[in-house]
Amino acid sequence: MKILVLGGSGIVGKAITKDLVSQPDVSQVVIGDLNVKRGEKYLEHLGSAKASVRKVDVNNHQELVKLMKGFDVIANCVYYNTILQVTQAAIEAKVHTVDLGGFFYGTIKQMEMDADLKKAGVTLLHGCGSGPGMNNVLARYAANKLDRVDEIHIRAGGVAPSPGSPPLKGAGMTIRTVIDEYTWNPMVYDHGEYKKMPCISGKEMVEFPDPIGLKPTYYSLHSEPLTLGKYIKGVKVVDIKVVFPDEEISKLTPLIEFGLTSQESIDFQGHSINPRQFIDRVLAAQEQEEEEQGSEFCASVLWITGLKDKTPVKLTYEFMMEHEKRWGNTKTGVPFSVGVLMIGRGEITKRGFTVPEEAIDPVKFIQEVKKRGFSFKETEETVREL
Incomplete structure (x- = not known):
């Protein structure tokens, strides 16, 4: 199996690349990245003869199509605003693709590419990280x-x-994702409609597994309400809230209020400057210095309510994993890698646009990520009226 990992030396891409090269049926993993020096540095750290790096700009359409040909699956983990051009290139190259999701509105546009994907005979497994993905x-x-x-x-x-x-x-x-989640209105699925919520609203204190504990969560713009509302039959409400630490909110709020996250360019001393791009570049430089230091625990919690044997029940799921940050965001990268492997091994046969809740055998998927260090807890409660 030959895999091209776009952005393969980034925070998520590193974890994907590491897992893929460890698989016996994967013969080649190519990191496609604009930052070749970063890719080469990671290759030294990875130490696998299966892996190599190629310079690629996903905005160069012809170059991208040419590079994609000959691979079994494209693992697209570059910034979500490039997913449409990557998907179009994959259609032309006639190669399967897995991505991290489209931030709700990008997902809608990718759904519209379903006919073209099917005509090309390829699969787009959309949103196969942690959230969306494992969720x-x-x-x-x-x-x-x-x-x-x-x-x-x-x-x-x-x-x-x-x-x-x-x-x-x-x-x-x-x-970049943090700022987007702070500044884009979240959406929830509510009885057949998608409702827009205020940014940084719906604060709810949630108890995560130890050692994480109690954390503040807020509504966030994700694709789960969109796709779960579509593919889980009969569901009435779907929402997602994400941890935004209070100290992080206090830091970013002034940037937003002063217009420094605006995408509109301004003239400064004869030069056109995009405030948002400037902020992204400055903060990303600090982020890269910190991303390889130490280890961390990551977790999510889900509550699903419904009927079982005519009795109202509440199912609660917790999943958590600990990872070394030098290997990237494993909580997102491992589920992504498993999705790539399922396509490459022929375990996902649906062609066109699809999502994990439609295309993936959940029991097998959970077994695979457990082998890689994920832990799960399930609680079932019966709900009765007094």
Whole structure:
């Protein structure tokens, strides 16, 4: 199996690359990255003869199509605003693709590419990281246990440093994603409609598994409400809230209020400057200095309600893993890698646009990520009226 990992030396890409090269049936993993020096540095750290690095700019369409040809699967883990051009290139190259999700609105646009994907005879497995990804698989696992699904509530992003590791300095995501989640209105699925919520709203204190503990969560713009609302039959409500530390909110709020996260360019001393791009670049430089230090625990919690044997029940799922940060975001990268391997091994046969809750066997998927260090806890409660 030959895999091209776009952004393969980034925070998520490193974890994907590491898992893929460890598989006996994977013969070649190529890191496609604009930052070749970063890729070469990671190759030295990885120490696998299967891996190599190629310079690629996903905005160069012809170059990207040419590079994709000959691979079995494309693992696309570059910034989500490039997914449409990557998907179009994969259609032209006639190669399967896995990505991290489209931040709700990008997902809608990718759904519209379904006919073209099917015509090319290829699969796009959309949103196969942690959230979206593992969240969706667990929602499907729960739905398969119930006679009727009523509500799905996802609480994600619980993070805590491992003993002896430096304290956390952010929200556990790339800074560009953090700012997007702060400034884009979240959406929830509510009885057949998608409703827009205020940014940084719906604060809820959630108890995550030890050692993470109690954390503040807020509504966040993700694709889970969109796809679970579509693919989980009968569900009435789907929402997701993500941990945003109060200290992080206090740091970013002034940037937002002063317009420094605006995408509109301004003239400064004869030069056109995009405030958002400037902020991204400055904060990303700090992020890269910190991303390899120590280890951390990452966890999410889901509640699914419905009927089982005519009795109202509540299913609660916790999943957690500990990882060394030098290997990237394993909580996201491992589920992604498993999705890539399932396509490459012919275990996912649906062509066109698809998502984990539609295409993936949840029992097998959970078994695979458990082999790689994930732990799961399931609680079933019967709900009765007094």
